[in-house]
């Protein structure tokens with residue numbers, strides 16, 4: 223006897239319930255319960271189980287068990303998987319190539335070329351020798367403790383993913399800023415991407431792509447990191463002084479002239495703040511993505527956790543902190559440079 | 568002729584030109600006909616109510632629509648400064664933005680050189696804004712990321728000229744408004760008054776015949792404001808633009824206006840020659856406006872004199888028709904019984920009694 227037998231009897235559903243009785247395989251728990259005998263009738267109100275699928279199934283076998291639900295989802299997902307892949311695979315293939323090429327480029331080029339190039343980029347975006355010196359010390363430190371290769375892998379992934387985020391995110395943000403309907407539609411999606419723990423959307427991605435494909439972690443990182451650049455582009459353009467926009471209209475600017483000559487330049491501080499956050503979130507995600515075969519420092523952290531190799535994990539963790547500080551400094555400095563040229567607002 | 572700052576008040580400029588005669592009107596440049604603007608979800612339905620006579624407060628109460636403008640008819644004449652005055656919220660900004668169609672009207676016509684711009688397409692409208700009408704804004708609205716020169720050349724740049732082509736023109740106008748040498752600075756490095764000079768240079772550099780100025784000087788300190796008013800009059804004496812100037816300040820209006828339009832709750836309560844409005848206000852609203860004005864300084868001899876060939880011999884002297892009353896009173900040393908002969912360009916055109924001056928100094932009340 224199960225707890226909710228009485229309920230189905232009272233509702234006159236007994237016949238319906240027993241139709242498909244004993245058709246499903248028994249779970250271990252059911253078997254255990256069977257062997258304990260029919261003590262269920264003596265259950266006190268204190269132990270009343272929640273009328274969950276499993277509890278109701280005991281009383282009425284026509285009601286599915288929870289594991290049928292998960293299984294159904296799985297088969298359903300596998301069913302549409304091939305169709306999805308036909309669409310998503312070619313779309314995301316360039317991402318795989320970009321990641322592979324960038325990884326190859328940054329790890330195979332000798333360090334005495336890569337490091338000066340990185341310093342040059344730093345100089346170009348910050349125009350500050352202090353920051354360049356800081357980056358030189360940080361990278362030198364990492365290379366000195368033999369984490370150069372992993373650090374370059376991590377950086378390569380971040381560069382590619384942040385680049386794709388900006389490439390997609392800025393136009394999406396611009397479109398949102400010009401269309402209230404689109405904004406109302408996109409904001410809940412951004413909210414969802416931002417609130418979902420990254421582990422959760424790794425799951426469908428693993429089903430969709432094979433773990434050996436770089437685009438698997440590429441997509442995971444981009445989904446996670448694209449949110450701030452979209453949001454802040456939208457916000458930045460909406461916050462552009464209405465009076466200045468009116469002046470642009472009054473002097474006969476076309477929409478194009480207004481967008482590229484006024485709105486984007488004036489929204490640039492906000493857009494760059496978004497890029498900064500996007501880069502930082504890419505870094506956070508690239509560590510988690512080592513679970514799905516993303517190479518780099520995250521792999522070492524993971525090894526530290528799995529094998530309890532405390533030293534390996536700590537040094538790799540320190541390397542990530544160093545990269546985080548370096549990336550943050552560089553993007554913040556370039557942001558400050560943009561802000562300084564527009565100090566009036 | 569040029570003006571000195573303390574006597575330059577409300578008078579037709581370019582007296583040397585053929586149409587300087589007070590009675591000869593200049594050609595109409597822009598004509599606003601039966602213009603209505605109603606803000607809200609269903610302006611057409613609300614328009615019917617307004618045409619049936621519903622006022623601004625009732626419309627807001629009953630229909631939840633804002634009456635922006637109601638049956639506006641104004642002629643803006645070539646080469647004149649038309650000043651639109653009214654309290655804040657009276658619809659001044661709304662009205663001026665109709666002239667270049669930054670705001671779409673609910674009903675009415677806006678004739679530019681006789682052509683209704685409401686029928687124009689986007690391309691024509693853009694040409695109008697680029698070539699025929701420029702605008703100066705209360706909060707300057709300069710592009711903060713462009714230099715002063717680039718800002719001044721905004722209209723030319725928008726029209727597709729390269730820097731090498733527009734630089735000379737922009738620099739010339741910056742020099743003209745007194746900003747020579749500031750070309751490479753950014754707007755935020757300049758004071759408010761200087762920023763508005765850039766705004767004026769920007770409007771002038773577009774070489775448009777019409778300049779729309781929405782409370783262009785309202786954000787400036789009083790002294791700088793006077794400077795800017797003088798600058799505008801000086802430029803106007805030289806360039807003869809068609810200027811539409813908005814202000815909530817009667818002193819400014821009287822100083823600048825050739826034609827004064829007074830707005831209240833979206834409707835024109837009175838328009839005409841400023842001196843005439845000052846002497847014959849037709850509404851208590853305008854009386855309130857003119858009550859605190861120094862009338863002796865604002866009113867001109869020509870507004871209070873008796874026209875016609877002077878007769879008799881007992882004149883205390885000659886006064887020019889464009890002198891203000893203050894200077895005549897000073898000359899008469901307060902005596903009430905003197906009579907003056909009024910001249911224009913040295914020729915007698917009328918007589919002025921000191922009694923007429925005294926009468927004009929007391930505001931006239933509207934009956935009822």
Ligand SMILES: Nc1ncnc2c1ncn2[C@@H]1O[C@H](COP(=O)(O)OP(=O)(O)O)[C@@H](O)[C@H]1O
Nearest residue numbers: 606633634635654655656657658659660661662
């Ligand atoms: N976009 C709008 N929506 C609703 N009401 C508006 C809008 N713009 C202006 N108004 C209303 O129209 C009236 C006139 O405004 P405005 O032209 O800005 O006045 P002013 O420039 O004389 O201070 C005000 O009552 C204002 O609230």
Ligand SMILES: [Mg+2]
Nearest residue numbers: 659660661782
């Ligand atoms: Mg206004």
